Amino acid sequence: MRSTWGLLALLTLAWGCNGGTKQVKKAPLKSLTKIKAEERSRCNATGKRVLKLDLNQDKQPDVWKLYRTKLEGGTKVDVLTCKERDVNFDGRKDIWYYYDDEGNIRMEEMDLDFDGRIDLVTHRQGGKIFRQEMDTNHDGKVDVFKYYETGVLNKIDRDSNYDGKIDYWEYYEGGQLDRIGYDDDGDGLVDRWDRATLGK
Secondary structure (H helix, E strand, O other), rough: OOOOHHHHOOOOOHHOOOOOOOOOOOOOHHHHHHOHHHHHHOOOOOOOOEEEEEOOOOOOOOOOOOOEEEOOOOOOEEEEEEEEEEEEEEOOOOEEEEEEEOOOEEEEOOOOOOOOEEEEEEEOOOEEEEEEEEEEOOOOOOEEEEEEEOOOEEEEOOOOOOOOOOEEEEEEOOEEEEEEEEOOOOOOOOOHHHEEOOOO
């Protein structure tokens, strides 16, 4: 199975690689979170200025920055709304960053295994992460949800058998794993608990 974290391993290697120019439309991740059309529109180039960058100098764009124009004190200013990246230089976009008007990233989408599907969605408020949704078996459906408080991991919900139901829970205290709950009979409720033994 392709590693979910293939993207992370290639981030440092990709700078020296070249690829083709085939463009493939990304497939959205099926999520319990409804992503508003307003969020998606931030990466729509219509009516925006698009700055293209060629990081590996192969004469193909690798980074796209999208700006919209707004008035501030009677002056027109460009505001970054979206940044897209092709990190392995194969001609397909792999990462999408959605920005708010203050310059903070509101949402990130990543194709970790370069198959044209989103595998990881990260949601932020005020620049701080508060939720992540992951597709670890590459079927286009979320099976791991991570929740954060003030940027610190608080809880993980997992669908361990990929049947669309959460059956595994991890709870964290101060960013450290505290306990794990298991649903053994598929009723959506915890049947047994394990206490973390970290540091013992």
